[in-house]
Amino acid sequence: MPETCWNGEPCTARPITAIVTDTGAFPGYWARHLVGTRRAVVEITYGEQTFYIDNADGSGWHKVTRGGSPHWAHSSITIDPATIQPADPYLTSTEVVSAATHNATLQQLRQTEAERDGAYRERARLVALAVGGLAEQVVVAPAPDIAEPGWQIIYATLHGRQCSWHIAPRDAGLFSHFDHVPVDDPRAQWDGHTTEEKYEHLDHIARALGTPGPFRKA
Template identity: 40%
Template sequence: MTERFTADTITDDALDTLYAERDQARRIAVALENETAAQAARITGLREQQRAAASAALSLRAQTPTAAQTTLDRIRSANNWTDVWTALGMYYGMKPEKAGAEARARRRSGVIAGLADAEQRLHSARRSTKRAETERDRLAAEVVRLRAGEQQPDPNRPIALCTAPEWIWHWNRSAAESRLATAQRVLDSARQASTCFEGNHRNRLDQLQRRAEQAEAERDAAYRERAHLIAYLAALHPSHIGPTDPTAPDWPVLIVETPAGQMSWHIAPRDADLVEHVEPTGGTHQGWDGHTTEEKYRRLRELTRAALEELEQPPAP
């Protein structure tokens, strides 16, 4: 049985084998055509000879020994089947012309039957050749597709130093077992590299997450500390608190009216317990006077200086 090649096993030697098989199939088809014609002729002749011999044997029993002997002598001396059939026809009372015509007709029938059989075999051989050529063309196209982009490397250079096209050249000429082993090594290396990268990435993310949580805790602590000081300042001066900032409705604004001017701060919702003594903002309270952050802390510094000056003054007698 002819080996069937696939895209994974096709090689230059395999293509040469397919070409050789195609040429051999064509030669066999021609030989079959000639041999079939010869065999058909011989088979037809043998059949006719057997039929004629049987008919002659039966007829000779009813004929005179002289007529029978004459017919047998003619058959033995015949040079071809036409002469045999002519002798038999004359034995049964046919004229030589009619017996010869009958013999030629029978021969033509045998030849036609033989040619039909040979033609059928020839068609079968042609179909086999066509299938072989189609398979060859398919495999050749598959080889072209698989080898697209490859480049023959320098034989003196190690495979590890090859370029991508040169590596593909080596891959396309490797056995299936070698390809599977190489693919497994690549996958193992990729998994190991991915594991190392992901592990380090996760560690880095965990570190960043811890830093973010620490920074958030420190920020909340700073807000809490500031809220303590603001609550104390609000206890010293007229103050009110309410959600007066539409850009931050969850953070109420605490406004302190001091001799140095108005000051205001946003209070975190979690620090609301520290300013429960401050009355809510109402219609009688003065709203934000438009001071900036810089102006607020300038006023706070002025208030601090005034308080220090007051403390430095000698007590009244």
């Protein structure tokens, strides 16, 4: 088994398959449609924490065997530990990726990851700009719904309503100048707003800012 790392530091990782479960905490959980199905996953033990990342296309194993840097995108996933079964590192959810096609797959993954990383970095910059210039209150706290270390959530009160975004570890530096609080801080509690409601509210603010005259609450 090759050496495995997370954030450039040694970790214990193994390829497995397991049944996907719901987080029960995050309304936008990307794998909710996969709950109850068996999925190729990488189990990672880093420090005292054990968490899981998706490996359906081999990208999870590629990440931990290439230093585990935030440069390599990944998708955190929750599973039922009782359903864990050992797996080949390149076992996808439907097939084993052959050696002949593996390099081509990795090249495509690198391109996709670079495009996705660029989009998320741009999003993070815009969030930092918007909340820094418009919010009445801003705090940053650890993300309680993601087991992977380093993830945070920024909670901003914009025009009287809460808006929040997850912050990837690689983008944390963009938000270092905001107040950082513990996860149980009253200002860092999600009020139940959905992604759709959040962006409808931002659309309202954008239209109001683009209209001559004083900014009025709806």
